[in-house]
Each structure stands twice: as structure tokens, then as C-alpha cells.
Amino acid sequence: MNKRLSWFNVTSLSLGFAFLYLPMLILIFYSFNASKLVTVWAGFSTKWYVALMHDQPFLDAAWVTLKIAVSSSTLATVLGTMAAITLVRMGRFPGRTLFSGMIYAPLVMPDVITGLSLLLLFIAIGLDRGIFTIMLAHTTFSMCYVSVVVSSRLLTFDRSLEEASMDLGASAFTTFRLVTLPIILPAVVSGWLLAFTLSLDDLVIASFTTGPSSTTLPIKIFSAVRLGVSPEINALSTLMITVVAVGVVSASLISKRAIIKQRREEQEGERV
Amino acid sequence: MAQVKPQIVFDPWNDPKAKPLIQCRSITKRFGDFTAIDTIDLNIYEKEFFALLGPSGCGKTTLMRMLAGFETPTEGKITIDGQDVAQVPPNKRAVNMMFQSYALFPHLSVWENIAFGLKREHAPKERIEERVAEMLRLTRLEKFARRKPHQISGGQRQRVALARSLAKAPKLLLLDEPLGALDKKLRQDTQFELMDIQERTGTTFVIVTHDQEEAMTVASRVAVMNAGEIMQIATPADIYEQPNSVYVADFIGDVNIIEGNASPVSGGPEGAISIAYGEGQDPVQAIATSPVTEGAKVFYAIRPEKITVSHQPDPDRANHAFGKIIDIAYLGNISTYRVQLANGQLISATMTNARRLERRAFTWEDEVWLSWTRTAGVVLTK
Amino acid sequence: MNLRRLLLISVPYLWLTALFLVPFLIVVKISLSTTAIAIPPYTPTLDLAQGWAGFKDFLSQLSFDNFTFLTQDDLYWKAYLSSLQIAALSTLFTLIVAYPIAYGMARAPDEWRPTLLMLIILPFWTSFLIRVYAWMGILSDEGLLNQFLLWLGVISSPLHIMNTSKAVYIGIVYTYLPFMILPIYAALDKMDDSLNEAAVDLGASRLSAFWLVTLPMSRPGVIAGCFLVFIPALGEYVIPQLLGGSKTLMIGKVLWDEFFSNRDWPVASAVAVVLLVILIVPIVLFQRNQQKQQEAES
Numbered sequence: 033m034n035k036r037l038s039w040f041n042v043t044s045l046s047l048g049f050a051f052l053y054l055p056m057l058i059l060i061f062y063s064f065n066a067s068k069l070v071t072v073w074a075g076f077s078t079k080w081y082v083a084l085m086h087d088q089p090f091l092d093a094a095w096v097t098l099k100i101a102v103s104s105s106t107l108a109t110v111l112g113t114m115a116a117i118t119l120v121r122m123g124r125f126p127g128r129t130l131f132s133g134m135i136y137a138p139l140v141m142p143d144v145i146t147g148l149s150l151l152l153l154f155i156a157i158g159l160d161r162g163i164f165t166i167m168l169a170h171t172t173f174s175m176c177y178v179s180v181v182v183s184s185r186l187l188t189f190d191r192s193l194e195e196a197s198m199d200l201g202a203s204a205f206t207t208f209r210l211v212t213l214p215i216i217l218p219a220v221v222s223g224w225l226l227a228f229t230l231s232l233d234d235l236v237i238a239s240f241t242t243g244p245s246s247t248t249l250p251i252k253i254f255s256a257v258r259l260g261v262s263p264e265i266n267a268l269s270t271l272m273i274t275v276v277a278v279g280v281v282s283a284s285l286i287s288k289r290a291i292i293k294q295r296r297e298e299q300e301g302e303r304v
Numbered sequence: 305m306a307q308v309k310p311q312i313v314f315d316p317w318n319d320p321k322a323k324p325l326i327q328c329r330s331i332t333k334r335f336g337d338f339t340a341i342d343t344i345d346l347n348i349y350e351k352e353f354f355a356l357l358g359p360s361g362c363g364k365t366t367l368m369r370m371l372a373g374f375e376t377p378t379e380g381k382i383t384i385d386g387q388d389v390a391q392v393p394p395n396k397r398a399v400n401m402m403f404q405s406y407a408l409f410p411h412l413s414v415w416e417n418i419a420f421g422l423k424r425e426h427a428p429k430e431r432i433e434e435r436v437a438e439m440l441r442l443t444r445l446e447k448f449a450r451r452k453p454h455q456i457s458g459g460q461r462q463r464v465a466l467a468r469s470l471a472k473a474p475k476l477l478l479l480d481e482p483l484g485a486l487d488k489k490l491r492q493d494t495q496f497e498l499m500d501i502q503e504r505t506g507t508t509f510v511i512v513t514h515d516q517e518e519a520m521t522v523a524s525r526v527a528v529m530n531a532g533e534i535m536q537i538a539t540p541a542d543i544y545e546q547p548n549s550v551y552v553a554d555f556i557g558d559v560n561i562i563e564g565n566a567s568p569v570s571g572g573p574e575g576a577i578s579i580a581y582g583e584g585q586d587p588v589q590a591i592a593t594s595p596v597t598e599g600a601k602v603f604y605a606i607r608p609e610k611i612t613v614s615h616q617p618d619p620d621r622a623n624h625a626f627g628k629i630i631d632i633a634y635l636g637n638i639s640t641y642r643v644q645l646a647n648g649q650l651i652s653a654t655m656t657n658a659r660r661l662e663r664r665a666f667t668w669e670d671e672v673w674l675s676w677t678r679t680a681g682v683v684l685t686k
Numbered sequence: 687m688n689l690r691r692l693l694l695i696s697v698p699y700l701w702l703t704a705l706f707l708v709p710f711l712i713v714v715k716i717s718l719s720t721t722a723i724a725i726p727p728y729t730p731t732l733d734l735a736q737g738w739a740g741f742k743d744f745l746s747q748l749s750f751d752n753f754t755f756l757t758q759d760d761l762y763w764k765a766y767l768s769s770l771q772i773a774a775l776s777t778l779f780t781l782i783v784a785y786p787i788a789y790g791m792a793r794a795p796d797e798w799r800p801t802l803l804m805l806i807i808l809p810f811w812t813s814f815l816i817r818v819y820a821w822m823g824i825l826s827d828e829g830l831l832n833q834f835l836l837w838l839g840v841i842s843s844p845l846h847i848m849n850t851s852k853a854v855y856i857g858i859v860y861t862y863l864p865f866m867i868l869p870i871y872a873a874l875d876k877m878d879d880s881l882n883e884a885a886v887d888l889g890a891s892r893l894s895a896f897w898l899v900t901l902p903m904s905r906p907g908v909i910a911g912c913f914l915v916f917i918p919a920l921g922e923y924v925i926p927q928l929l930g931g932s933k934t935l936m937i938g939k940v941l942w943d944e945f946f947s948n949r950d951w952p953v954a955s956a957v958a959v960v961l962l963v964i965l966i967v968p969i970v971l972f973q974r975n976q977q978k979q980q981e982a983e984s
Contacts, residue, residue, distance in 0.1 A: 041793050044786030045802075051783070052809055052863065055820035058830060062823065115698035122695060131695075134702040140969050142921020144938045145958045148945060149709035152955070156712055172705040175698065195374055196407035198394045200421030200472065205690065210420075214411045233813050236923050236942075250815050257815075257928065261823040269816040276812045284804045294454060301455040 063266035080267040104170035105227035112178025147240030161243035174227035185219035316349035331380035355519035358529035400474040406465035582647030606681030611653035618675035717955035752956035776858035784866035792874035849931025866911035873907025913972035
């Protein structure tokens with residue numbers, strides 16, 4: 033298309049990105065506000081960060097959230113990858129339609145329903161609610177996201193690579209371990225990251241499936257902000273936004289450099 | 305043809321005592337309603353360079369994949385070295401394949417790609433090192449051992465794929481359109497390299513290709529396939545000179561097909577017939593290899609280079625036809641003349657351009673004589 | 687080989703059956719039960735020990751009373767209608783905001799695009815809760831937006847946005863914007879530049895070329911984006927809870943309150959079942975759209 037942007041395009045892009053980023057920038061700005069009143073600027077201060085570091089319930093909730101996120105995303109990655117292989121590679125088997133339905137349905141299921149149904153299950157089988165039940169719940173919905181990410185990679189996978197491996201004497205399992213897995217690994221890793229973020233972020237399902245003793249960070253934040261804006265939450269939000277921004281920006285820089293490197297090597301390869 | 309002249313004639317297919325390495329007995333492969341391979345019988349002998357030639361969709365790739373073990377025949381039996389391979393999975397067959405896409409593992413170096421098969425049979429480390437080094441030497445890739453597939457050129461990738469599939473010293477190497485991804489110049493060089501490597505390693509090669517020139521260049525025998533059937537299996541020279549059907553004659557190279565009615569000629573050489581093909585045209589004098597009945601419909605196939613163009617009919621040749629040049633295709637070393645006869649039939653004739661262009665004898669609209677000998681063409685019934 | 691295949695299929699299969707299908711069936715079952723002051727707070731409970739007779743007894747006690755109740759109390763159908771309205775309108779607003787951005791991205795120079803794309807995706811990775819929360823300080827009566835507008839002199843008294851459905855619209859547009867931009871951008875990005883040039887070459891003005899060529903070409907992306915916003919917005923809980931105040935009715939909030947505040951599990955379950963039935967229509971339409979697109983591409 034046109035290499036030069038029209039005024040209309042420049043305006044719509046600037047307004048669009050302002051809309052996306054201004055609220056977060058304002059949040060970050062006011063986290064350094066000395067005043068407790070969020071809307072009145074009273075000078076620069078980092079006291080809310082200090083307060084946050086000494087707020088034991090928040091730190092506990094963060095630790096619980098992290099434990100749940102790491103364990104559920106890891107389990108979801110294993111299960112989701114298995115499900116993806118089942119969907120893409122196993123052909124027809126009895127109950128395949130039900131299976132693919134169960135993979136795609138949780139993606140569009142409202143959180144309130146997922147949470148409600150899991151809670152009713154845990155009550156029905158008499159399972160004590162807490163970190164473990166949240167972990168089970170998170171694993172269940174995030175494995176579906178993982179399986180969508182991994183299966184879209186598997187669909188574009190060149191099957192002749194696997195055939196070549198079999199042809200050279202590798203068994204089906206060795207082929208998966210030495211050929212398929214290393215090649216789809218980037219998709220598996222993004223699946224893990226997605227599952228991890230979803231778990232970190234989830235409020236509704238965790239609220240349903242948690243017990244009295246375990247509070248996750250989103251639950252903690254939610255109950256705090258229901259009462260209104262608080263500078264401590266601003267400080268916490270700033271920290272979380274910073275971590276994500278650094279992560280996403282560096283990941284995209286790394287992948288950009290990798291692509292440039294690969295292109296250059298390909299060009300050199302053609303020349304020799 | 306570019307066949308290397310062997311000291312002793314290599315033709316195990318003519319030796320009734322020779323045991324074929326691969327035997328296909330009445331192989332049929334169906335995918336649902338579609339018949340990809342229709343009752344094929346095929347023998348391939350050790351050290352042969354065998355080509356499966358045909359247009360895309362003719363079943364040649366399916367046949368090759370059945371030899372590799374990626375497809376199982378719906379009916380029929382395949383034996384390799386006397387052993388029925390129906391129950392042998394691809395990873396247990398002494399058969400290796402070079403894939404059309406090369407299928408090089410992108411995350412492994414050239415060295416690791418070549419060593420992949422050897423590691424699977426748990427060969428000792430020194431043996432692997434030695435064998436990979438040998439393969440790298442054979443394919444002139446020593447300098448690139450540490451590179452990843454994306455860091456080398458297309459021609460080098462092709463050689464890595466070849467080295468990888470040869471590393472386990474298979475009894476049979478299958479090559480699926482091995483030169484398809486290379487440009488024309490590189491393809492010609494690589495054809496000779498392939499033949500050289502095949503001869504040096506003594507491996508039986510089966511190549512799948514849709515490029516008739518490639519099949520003719522490299523193969524000891526060619527099987528021409530069409531719609532799941534084998535039309536003819538013969539040496540390249542026989543395929544070209546003695547096609548058994550209009551399909552094969554037309555598929556390989558350029559050919560003129562003259563359709564007419566045959567009648568035996570008495571007193572001439574054995575099998576002599578004449579073919580009437582048009583009002584006012586002298587019948588074609590030809591030799592039929594199998595007896596034809598009076599008035600039977602036949603196809604006379606003659607290659608353009610077997611016909612000479614001249615201002616006067618050539619008295620030494622048995623066949624003459626008069627017509628007008630309507631088109632000349634100048635290709636540098638040769639020119640092809642398209643001549644229309646009085647009955648409308650078009651005949652192509654190729655002449656070598658021994659003289660410079662400005663002194664060329666014929667031009668558009670010239671009326672010329674076409675002449676050819678009695679044995680120049682073949683008589684086909686289908 | 688076959689054992690491995692069985693294991694591979696059955697592990698995720700059983701997991702999803704136990705933790706997705708069975709819980710859902712429990713919801714359906716409880717929605718057909720009657721509220722009771724007991725633990726669990728509903729009857730009947732299925733007693734498998736009594737075998738077939740117990741099962742028949744159980745079936746005979748199930749009733750559609752909860753569903754009838756939903757139609758009688760106007761809280762529920764008002765909540766469904768208002769959810770549908772809020773979801774549909776905010777989808778439309780999101781489309782209006784998203785299209786120019788996606789269009790601008792598709793027209794941007796090639797070397798900018800990965801960065802622009804990253805900037806669109808980045809908010810998606812940050813906490814949803816925080817992104818909703820960010821608007822609380824902006825939209826309140828003494829919030830930044832009102833301060834700014836008062837300072838400009840555009841208004842003389844603060845606007846009431848917070849705790850109204852307006853705030854919910856803003857919240858939904860803001861949080862779901864990437865879901866709308868990405869499919870539209872993908873559709874516009876795939877479009878061949880020469881199509882527009884051909885239209886202009888054949889005498890169309892740039893505006894009519896956009897109207898006759900670009901817009902129809904981006905239709906699959908627009909449709910996909912609309913569903914991607916509409917479907918989750920319909921069951922939204924956090925946004926109406928934080929920004930909508932007590933007057934904004936949305937069904938996700940009703941379900942939550944019914945369960946946690948009223949402890950009426952059967953009614954909460956019935957609310958969930960009806961919400962799912964409503965959701966089936968857009969989900970099926972979305973699936974069709976995706977399938978059609980895939981077929982068109984292959």
C-alpha cells in the first residue's frame with residue numbers, strides 16, 4: 033500500500049494508541065503521587081511502593097498466585113499439547129466430535145459459568161477448596177488455549193519431516209522427541225506463556241473455586257478496588273504493567289533479531 | 305542419450321536367471337473410490353537406476369511411497385530381496401527416501417542431519433563419525449558440516465538430503481523429484497552427479513519424475529505411467545525409438561502421428577505395410593512389428609528429426625510427401641519446420657542448421673518435399 | 687503403538703470430561719432442582735445406592751420451576767435484555783474505534799508493522815482487572831476526565847459517567863479493542879494492493895474504491911472481530927461490577943449475586959443455562975464464518 037501515511041491514518045493511529053495507552057500511563061503517573069487522594073497531585077513519592085513491599089497479605093496473595101500460575105500453566109501445556117496432537121494427528125476415533133467440542137467450548141464459555149460449574153463439581157465430590165482446586169480450574173481452561181495455539185502450528189507442520197525421520201529408522205516416539213517437539217517448541221512455549229498470563233489474570237473463576245484460606249492477587253486487588261481507587265493498587269499495577277511491558281518488548285526484539293539473522297544467513301547461504 | 309558406455313552390458317532384466325531386488329505383484333492402491341494404482345507388475349533389479357515417469361497424478365509418487373512403507377497396497381504383494389514387506393513399517397525397511405521437499409531437519413546441522421539415521425541404529429560413535437565424513441566427501445559438503453539447512457544454498461540442501469538418505473547404505477534409495485527445486489543449469493550438473501554417485505555406491509536407485517529429459521538422462525530403465533497404470537517399461541533408447549503406444553510416443557519428445565488404414569505389402573521386407581492416410585497422398589511405407597489385418601486402423605509415429613526437408617524428393621528414401629512450410633521455429637542449433645500437406649495434415653521436421661542463417665535454404669510459404677525411410681517410424685495400434 | 691495412542695487420547699479426554707463436561711451436567715441438573723435449606727442447598731440429590739428406582743425417583747422430582755421463575759421475575763429477563771443491548775452496542779462502538787486503527791496499521795510502512803502489532807497485543811498481556819481499574823480514576827465525578835473538561839471550560843458541572851452504563855461501554859471498548867483490531871488488520875493486510883489501484887484505474891474515486899473494494903474485502907475480519915467482542919462481553923462480570931454501579935444490570939453480575947449473596951444455587955444454575963442457550967446462536971454463527979473463511983482460503 034501507500035508508503036506514506038495520509039493525515040487521516042496518522043490521526044487515527046495516534047488517537048487509537050493514545051486511547052489504549054493513556055489510561056495506563058495515568059495509572060503509572062499517579063502511583064508516584066504523594067497524596068492519598070488519587071486525583072490531586074501532591075508531589076513525587078515512592079512511598080506507596082514501600083507500603084506495598086510491607087503489605088504482608090498482598091505479598092502472600094502474590095506468592096499464591098504465582099504458585100498456581102506456574103503449576104497450572106505447566107500442566108496445561110502438557111495436556112494441551114497432547115490434546116492438539118490428538119486433534120490434528122489421530123484421525124478419526126470414537127467421540128472425536130465431543131472431544132473437539134470440549135476443547136473449543138471453554139474458550140467461549142463465560143467465566144461465571146465455568147467458575148460456577150467447577151465449584152458445584154468440587155462441592156459434589158467433597159473436594160476441599162483452595163490452591164489445589166484453583167489450579168485444577170485454571171489448568172482446565174488454559175489447556176484449551178494451549179491446544180489451539182499448538183494445533184495451529186501442527187497444521188502447518190511439514191509432515192515429510194516426520195516421514196523422513198521414520199524412514200531413517202526412528203520410531204514414532206523418537207520422531208516426536210527429536211523432530212516434532214523441537215520444531216513446534218516455540219508454539220508450546222507461547223502456549224505456556226498464554227496459560228501463565230491467563231492464570232495470573234483470572235479473577236472470576238478463582239473467586240468461585242477458592243476456599244476461605246487462599247486468596248489470589250486478582251481477588252485481593254478486586255476487593256480493594258471495589259472500595260475505590262487506591263494509590264497502593266496503582267503502585268502494584270505499575271509493577272505488573274512494567275514486568276509485562278519489559279517481557280513483551282524484549283520478546284519481540286529478540287524474535288525480530290532472530291528473523292533478521294536468519295534472513296541474512298539465508299542470503300549468505302545462497303551465495304556460497 | 306547420455307548413457308555411460310558400460311564395459312559389459314548391464315541388462316539383468318533380459319536375464320531369466322536374475323532375481324529382482326524388488327517385485328511388485330498385481331499392486332492396487334485405492335483411496336476411497338479413487339484408484340491411484342491399478343494392478344501394477346514391476347521388477348527392479350539390483351544396481352539399477354530405475355525411473356518412474358509420468359504426469360502429476362499418475363500414481364508414481366503413491367507407488368514410491370508404497371516401496372518406502374508410508375502407504376500399504378490395497379491388493380497385491382511387494383517383496384524386497386525376497387521378503388514380503390507388507391508388515392514392515394518404514395523405520396524397519398532397508399529402504400531410504402530422498403524427499404521432494406528434502407525434509408531436512410531445520411533445527412539440526414548438516415552433520416547431525418546426515419548422522420540421524422546412523423544414530424537410530426545405535427552405531428558406535430567412531431563408525432558414525434567415519435560414515436558421515438565419507439558422505440560429506442561424496443557430496444562435497446565437508447565445509448558445510450556445521451551449518452544449519454537455512455544457511456546453505458538450494459543445491460547444497462539437495463546434496464545434504466542425498467547424503468542423509470545414503471548414509472545408512474540402503475539396499476534401495478527412493479528419490480522423489482530430487483531435482484525439481486533446482487534451476488535448469490544446476491539440474492543438468494546434478495543429474496550427472498547423481499549418476500556418478502549411484503555408480504560409485506552401487507545402490508539401487510528408483511527416481512520419480514515428471515521430467516522426461518531427466519528420466520532419459522539418468523535411468524537404466526524407464527517406466528512410463530499414466531492414470532495408475534504402467535504404459536511401458538524399457539530402456540530410454542527403446543522408449544524413444546520403439547514406443548508401444550501413442551501415449552508413450554507423445555509423452556517422450558516430439559512426434560508426428562499419422563492416422564491411417566494399413567494394408568500388407570507383398571514382396572517387400574518382412575512386416576512391410578502401407579498406410580493410406582489421405583486423398584491424393586502417397587501411402588506411408590512402414591514396417592509393422594506385429595501382423596496387421598487389411599484395412600486396420602493404425603497410428604504411424606515418426607520423430608521430426610527422422611524427416612528431411614528438400615526442394616526435390618530424396619530418391620533413396622521410401623516415403624515422400626509434398627507440402628508448404630507454414631512455420632519455422634529457429635532454436636539456434638536446429639530449426640523445426642511445420643509443413644502442411646495437401647490434405648491438411650501437419651508434419652514437423654527438424655533440420656540441423658549446419659549453415660549460417662542468411663544462407664538458409666527454406667523460408668515461409670516455400671513448397672518442399674519431405675522424405676523419410678521405411679524404418680524411420682513405428683506402427684502403433686493404440 | 688496402540689497403547690500409546692490410547693494414552694495420548696484418553697488423558698486430555700478424561701481430564702476435560704471430568705472437569706468440563708461433568709461440571710456442566712451438574713449445572714444443568716441443579717437448574718432442574720428445587721431450593722432447599724440443606725447442605726447442599728437443593729433437592730433432589732441423586733442417590734446411586736438405590737439403583738434404577740432411585741434414578742427414577744430422582745427424575746420425577748426434577749422440575750422446570752426455576753426456568754418458569756426466571757420468566758416471572760422481571761429482574762432476569764431485564765438483565766438478559768440489558769446484557770444483549772450492552773454487548774451489541776459496545777461491539778458496534780468497538781468496531782467504530784477499531785476500524786480506522788486497523789486500516790492505519792495496514793497502510794503503515796512495512797518496517798513499522800511489527801512494532802504497531804506489538805503495541806496492539808501488549809495490553810492483552812497486561813492484567814484485565816488493572817485495565818478496567820485504570821478507568822475508575824478517570825471516569826469518576828471528580829476524576830481526571832471531568833477535571834480536564836472543567837479546566838477546558840467545555841462543561842460547567844461534572845459529567846456522571848462512572849456507575850452508569852456509559853462507563854461499561856467505555857470499559858468494554860477499551861478492554862476488547864485488540865480483539866477487534868487484530869482480525870480486521872489481518873484481513874486488510876492480506877488484501878492485494880493492486881485491487882485498489884485497479885479500482886482507481888477503472889475510474890473510481892479513492893473514497894468509492896474504499897467503499898467498493900477495501901470494505902467488502904475486510905468483511906470476514908469485521909465479522910470475526912464482532913463475534914470476538916460480543917461473545918465474551920455478553921457474560922462479562924468484572925466491567926459492570928467495577929464501572930457500572932448498582933443500576934447497570936448484566937446477567938453475569940446477576941448470576942454472581944444469585945449464587946454468592948442469595949445462595950440460591952438452582953436459580954443461579956438456571957440463569958447460567960439460559961445464558962448458554964443465548965450464547966449458542968452467536969457461537970454457531972461465528973463457527974460458520976470461520977469455516978467459510980477457511981474454505982475460501984484453501
